[in-house]
Amino acid sequence: MNLKPxxxxxxxxxxxxxxxxxxxxxxxxxxVQEDQGYVSQExxxxxxxxxxxxPINVYELVTFYPMFRQKPIGRRHIKVCRTLSCAIMGGYxxxxxxxxxxxxxLGEVSPGGEVTVEFVECLASCGTAPIVMIDDELHQKxxxxxxxxxxxxxxxxxxxx
Amino acid sequence: xxAPEQHRLIFRHIDEPGYTNDIACYQKNGGYxxxxxxxxxxxxxxxxxxxxxxLRGRGGAGFPCGVKWSLVDRKSGKPIYLVxxxxxxxxxxxxxxxIMHQDPHQLxxxxxxxxxxxxVACAYIYIRGEFPEGAKILExxxxxxxxxxxxxxxxxxxxxxxxxxxxxxxxxYICGEETGLIESLEGKRxxxxxxxxxxPAVLGLYQCPTIVNNVETLCHVKHIADFxxxxxxxxxxxxxxxxxxxxxxxxxxxxxYYEFEVGKCTMGxxxxxxxxxxxxxxxxxxVIPGGSSAKVLKFGERYKGKRKVGADMVDYDWGxxxxxxxxxxxxxxxxxxxSGGVIVMDDSVSMVEALGNIxxxxxxxxxxxCTPCREGSLWMKxxxxxxxxxxxxxxxxxxxxxxxxxxxxxxxxAFGEACAWPxxxxxxxxxxxxxxxxxxxAAPRPAETPELV
Numbered sequence: 001m002n003l004k005p006x007x008x009x010x011x012x013x014x015x016x017x018x019x020x021x022x023x024x025x026x027x028x029x030x031x032v033q034e035d036q037g038y039v040s041q042e043x044x045x046x047x048x049x050x051x052x053x054x055p056i057n058v059y060e061l062v063t064f065y066p067m068f069r070q071k072p073i074g075r076r077h078i079k080v081c082r083t084l085s086c087a088i089m090g091g092y093x094x095x096x097x098x099x100x101x102x103x104x105x106l107g108e109v110s111p112g113g114e115v116t117v118e119f120v121e122c123l124a125s126c127g128t129a130p131i132v133m134i135d136d137e138l139h140q141k142x143x144x145x146x147x148x149x150x151x152x153x154x155x156x157x158x159x160x161x
Numbered sequence: 162x163x164a165p166e167q168h169r170l171i172f173r174h175i176d177e178p179g180y181t182n183d184i185a186c187y188q189k190n191g192g193y194x195x196x197x198x199x200x201x202x203x204x205x206x207x208x209x210x211x212x213x214x215x216l217r218g219r220g221g222a223g224f225p226c227g228v229k230w231s232l233v234d235r236k237s238g239k240p241i242y243l244v245x246x247x248x249x250x251x252x253x254x255x256x257x258x259x260i261m262h263q264d265p266h267q268l269x270x271x272x273x274x275x276x277x278x279x280x281v282a283c284a285y286i287y288i289r290g291e292f293p294e295g296a297k298i299l300e301x302x303x304x305x306x307x308x309x310x311x312x313x314x315x316x317x318x319x320x321x322x323x324x325x326x327x328x329x330x331x332x333x334y335i336c337g338e339e340t341g342l343i344e345s346l347e348g349k350r351x352x353x354x355x356x357x358x359x360x361p362a363v364l365g366l367y368q369c370p371t372i373v374n375n376v377e378t379l380c381h382v383k384h385i386a387d388f389x390x391x392x393x394x395x396x397x398x399x400x401x402x403x404x405x406x407x408x409x410x411x412x413x414x415x416x417x418y419y420e421f422e423v424g425k426c427t428m429g430x431x432x433x434x435x436x437x438x439x440x441x442x443x444x445x446x447x448v449i450p451g452g453s454s455a456k457v458l459k460f461g462e463r464y465k466g467k468r469k470v471g472a473d474m475v476d477y478d479w480g481x482x483x484x485x486x487x488x489x490x491x492x493x494x495x496x497x498x499x500s501g502g503v504i505v506m507d508d509s510v511s512m513v514e515a516l517g518n519i520x521x522x523x524x525x526x527x528x529x530x531c532t533p534c535r536e537g538s539l540w541m542k543x544x545x546x547x548x549x550x551x552x553x554x555x556x557x558x559x560x561x562x563x564x565x566x567x568x569x570x571x572x573x574x575a576f577g578e579a580c581a582w583p584x585x586x587x588x589x590x591x592x593x594x595x596x597x598x599x600x601x602x603a604a605p606r607p608a609e610t611p612e613l614v
Contacts, residue, residue, distance in 0.1 A: 017326040020367060022348035030290075030329055051348075064350045064528075065331035067290045083252045084453055084518050084613075085410035085504055092612040121334065121522055122252040123291050126410035126502065127417045136293040 001046045007035040011050070021051045025058055029068055038069045066120070073116035074102075074109045076154050079133040080142075082119040085126035090143055094130045095119055097144040101151035114158050164430035165421060168396065170404045171267070171380045172420045175259050182298055184305040187266035193311050195387045199274045200319040207278035211382060213390030215402035220246055220337070220375030221452065221500045222575075223488040226382070230279055230372060232362040239369040240282035244346065244361075245272060247288040247295075247376045248330055248337040251452035252522060253502025256406040256418055257376035261288070261295040265302035269325065271379035273312060274386045276323045279372060283324050287342050290331040299327045334526035338574050339373040340365075341528065352530045353574035377406060398424035401487035405498075409436050411505035412443065424490065428458075429482025432505060443507040447591075448481065450491055451499025453519050454579035456586035458484075464494040496586075509610060512591040513553070513598045516561075516583060517545035517614035523580035530573060537568040538580045548598055549614040558595030562588045 003011075014027045028047045033039050039062050048055040062068045080086075080095040095106075098117045104110035107118055123131045128140035132150070139150060174180045174190065187193070199207060212227030233241060245268070249257040260268055272284055288296050303325050306312040314322035333351055335341045340359055341351035343366050358364060365371025374382075381403055385393045394402045401423040410416050414437030421431075432438065432445065439445050445460045464479045468490075484490055488498045506515060524542035529535040541564050548557055565584035568577045588595060 017328075020347065023328075023346060025348035026329065026331055026345065030331070057348075060350055061331075061348075065290075065333050067332035082518075083522050084515065085253055087518050087613045088411055088506060088510055088515070088611055090611045120291075120332070121525055122250060124249045124255045124258050124289070126253050126255050126504070127408060129410060129416075133291065138294070 001042060003032065003035050007031050015051075022053060022057070025051055025053070025061055026065070029058070029061060029065075033068060038072050040070070072109070074104075074114050075158060076115045077133075077135050078115050078117045079120045079123070080117065081121070081123045081129070081131040083122040083126075085122075086129040086131055089129035091130040093144050094132065094142050094147045097147035098132075098151060101148060101155075114154060162430070164434040165425045167420050167435075168404050168422045168425075169420045170384055170396075171260065171377060172256075172406060172418065174267075175263050175418075180263070182263055182265055182302065184266055184302065184309060187264070192266050193270055193306075193309070195383055196270050196273050196277075196311060197317060199386045200277055200317050200321060204278045204280055207274065207386055210385050210390035210393075211278070214381075214385040214393040215390075215400065216378065216381050216385060216393070217401070217488055218375055219377035219381070219405065219501065221251060223498060226374065226378055229362065229374070232360070233279060233372060234363045234370040235280075237363075237370065241279055242366045242369055242371040243272065243276050243279065243281040243284040244339075244342065244366060244371055244373045245284065245286040245376060245379060246337065246339065246342060246373050247286050247292075248334075248342060249292075249376070249500075250289055250334045250337045251454065251500040251502055252519075253408060253410055253449065253452050253504040254500040255408050255410075256501060258292065258295065259418065260376055260380060261292065262298055265299050266306065267380050267383060268299075268376055269302055269306050269312065271381070271383040272325060273306075273316065273323065275372070275374065275379055275382050277316075277319075277321055278382075280321075281323055281372070284326070285346060285366075286325065286327045287336065287346055288327060288329055289336070290329050293329075296327050296329050303327065333528075334522075335528045335574075335576060338576065341574065342373065343371065350528070352528055353576070355573050397422045398485070398487060400489055405486070405501055407431060407486060407501050407503055409503045409505065412440055412445070412507040412509075413505050414438055414440065421486070424485045424487030426486050427482060428484045428486060428503075429480075431486060431503070433482070436505075439507050443509060445481075445505065446508045446510060447506045447512065447515075449502075449504040449506075449583075450484075450486070451497045452502040453504065453522065454582055455491075455499045456496040456582050457590060458494075458496060459590040462590065466493065468493060509607075511598070511601065511613075512587055512594045513545065513601075514549055514613040516587045517542070517549050519583045520545045520580075521614065523576075523583075527576060527580065531571070531577065533568045533571040534577045534580060537564050537577075540564050541580070541584050546614055548595075549602075553599040553602060555596045555599070557598075558588045558592050561595070 015024045102110040132139045132142040216226040217223040340354035345351040361371040405423045491498045520542040524538040527538045565581040569581040
């Protein structure tokens with residue numbers, strides 16, 4: 001495992017928050033995924049050893065919790081809310097627009113590697129629907145036109161200079 | 162009757178120009194003064210104030226907070242934990258987000274007062290994974306409060322100490338269920354625990370007595386410690402005290418969050434006046450009053466019965482617009498106040514498709530532990546999806562109802578009810594729409610009609 005020194009020190013610090021090491025498994029999965037982009041088989045075994053668990057104890061978390069992934073994704077992660085308040089305000093159209101802009105299917109890496117577009121369940125900002133998260137940033141009232149603007153912004157940021 | 166003025170207690174500073182989420186701004190506005198006074202009192206007195214206040218949990222169940230606290234096992238000698246439920250995952254709910262992002266110290270002060278009152282050894286804020294910025298803001302706020310001696314060892318020279326840690330979830334709705342949340346905090350899959358024996362008050366986190374309270378509930382505790390339980394109980398209506406944040410989303414002119422004294426505002430005042438009514442050229446069709454698992458209400462239906470007003474029983478005959486937005490009134494008419502998430506649908510929405518959307522959510526989020534819920538939620542999703550994208554049959558409504566009727570009451574946790582109630586209530590109230598969906602689907606519809614399934 002080739003983790004950044006900063007990740008390693010955050011891992012050691014977060015374990016101290018709990019009287020039982022196993023409690024740190026979700027925080028460690030987050031930290032490793034942020035560092036590596038996804039959770040590999042090697043990472044699962046590394047975390048298990050770190051917390052004195054069996055690999056299955058960590059693997060069953062990766063397969064259960066929707067935010068963990070076992071494969072790399074595109075350089076930007078576009079998450080569109082699928083749930084009722086967003087859907088009745090046009091969330092499905094927003095999602096198709098992102099897919100069209102990057103010529104990609106749901107949950108796939110776009111052909112140029114720019115993005116992965118995903119439908120996710122409620123993002124808890126229903127009053128300003130449709131809601132989109134791009135990486136850690138929340139975007140509100142994202143209709144199809146706004147989805148095009150955001151896509152163009154991503155394309156410009158990722159374009160080689 | 163015109164809608165009452167908002168009573169902004171918890172949301173007093175939300176969206177206030179110039180108000181920032183750092184400790185300096187919070188203290189400039191009187192922050193942590195209540196905690197300072199609270200640590201000079203006896204913990205039992207503070208617990209008594211909360212009991213007298215009548216505060217009911219704002220997460221969904223509306224359970225009296227003072228009673229929850231009084232059930233905690235204090236004789237075992239084990240440490241007591243406080244877990245803040247910041248999972249905010251019931252669709253239609255978006256109040257705690259604003260507290261944590263814009264006024265995190267209000268929450269921290271509420272947590273510390275509650276911890277002091279209950280002699281809690283350690284507190285965890287379980288925040289949903291989709292709030293990465295919120296988690297960072299809370300961590301910074303805790304560090305600031307620690308540096309100022311409001312959190313950590315021997316706070317304000319009281320001899321009492323308590324740490325607060327932020328723990329991020331990872332996208333699972335079931336972590337909002339308190340025993341599922343506890344399992345998740347222990348580093349496991351969030352499979353809810355069976356009660357009895359696993360009541361958190363006795364066998365919670367690490368098998369120790371544990372209090373699980375919602376973010377908004379703990380903020381109310383700060384204000385109860387400030388004005389006293391009796392004064393707080395005068396806000397709102399008897400049995401439904403204090404203020405409540407109502408989150409309105411969907412087809413209204415002004416969706417958003419509005420804080421009122423509980424029960425002082427009716428559904429009609431909220432939607433027509435406060436939120437500006439339906440969108441141009443539309444009429445209201447249905448509203449879900451307390452998060453997506455609450456039973457749907459149909460505009461035009463009447464609710465009749467007897468209710469208690471003071472010492473008397475009086476008749477009531479309400480339309481949807483007349484329902485006071487409080488726990489007891491919404492329960493009385495067969496739905497619930499739940500988490501305060503009000504989702505409004507106008508006449509452009511097909512109820513079959515709306516249910517299809519809700520069913521997809523619950524099927525995705527069922528933890529899979531109990532067969533009736535895992536299989537039932539999946540089949541309800543498959544049937545509604547087939548109705549929308551394949552063949553719809555007149556008998557599908559009855560089939561859906563038969564599946565839903567076999568889930569509720571047969572599961573470890575309340576998710577079984579949460580996933581059955583939408584189907585049961587949609588079929589009961591909009592049954593004809595399910596029978597006639599094949600014809601409705603074949604008819605032309607406006608191009609802008611949003612897809613829901």
